[in-house]
Amino acid sequence: MTIGKSSDRENAMPSVEPTDDVVQAADAPSIGRVLSTARIDAGLTVDQVSTATRVRVPIVHAIEEDDFARCGGDFYARGNIRLIARAVGLDGEALVARYDAAHGGPPAARRPATQLIDSGPIKVPRRGRPNWAAAMVAAIVAVVALIGFNLVSGKGGHGTTGSA
Template structure:
């Protein structure tokens, strides 16, 4: 049986043609459902020309083909009848206009902020690493005083026949201007170089690096300064304006802590 064999067939809708063919073939709705795997309620709806439960034209065409084969009808003719009754297939969109539309509507590229942030971090880390490697003082904490300039040997005065007056020995007034409400520590490398580390009372690292011979460092804090000296015998130490005797021996590591009181080893 095929649609279009008679004028009476031409007047039948898709659902009516499927129902008539099923009855003519002596098949029940359940039998057609088992053969096509189309649910019974959906088979009944299609035979009533209710395609709203198919889920769209694509699924409706697939169900029509399956049911047509099961009842002995021409699937192509029924699908063509369905397209005529429901507006036909949508025409494909030409490739070129679609491509142009997508290209015109594309959004401008946004800057990659993540890549920029990573690059900035790499630059900062590289700069800090270079500073620590070269032993420069630019990485010191904010409470560190600037390095004392190297002493320039004074010009030899002309000989007048009188012995030159002896230079005054350093006393406790070497840094007498240290404020009384803070702890002030001065380190000088007179007999070699030493690795030093200084932290404030909160444990924050103020300075860490090599103190070369002839250099000096001064640190201040409101409560306490903790020191680590890698070569204690090479360091001359002043705390709150007073020199600390016997800081340590050459090659000895010393851990010291000082407050606003008199110099006292921690």
């Protein structure tokens, strides 16, 4: 043994054995293939799944091909996976968990609803502005009253005497 130098054995990186979960995830079929196989096993067409889930046919095809970009984002992809899985008789939550593992994890933790509301003072509208709705109602009432007065008083333009 020499001083100041280390052997190759000490410098070697420790080997990391893959866990069973990693091996299973690598060997498992993709989400789209699982959904497609379950749909075919259930005897359903893409049109029937689309009608049952209200997910458009091109999006169902895209999901079965593992193209989740057509869904419009992770939120919609998760929802579509759940809907399609339910329609073909699978556990949607397990597939969503696989989707999250493959695409960056679950959504960020949500803030409580109390943090979403601005707890500042309630703003009262200023009193200096005119109330145009009340002015409009008053004008309509005045016009209707004037028309009614003219009809009742007989000056409506239709005389009872005939003209030659």
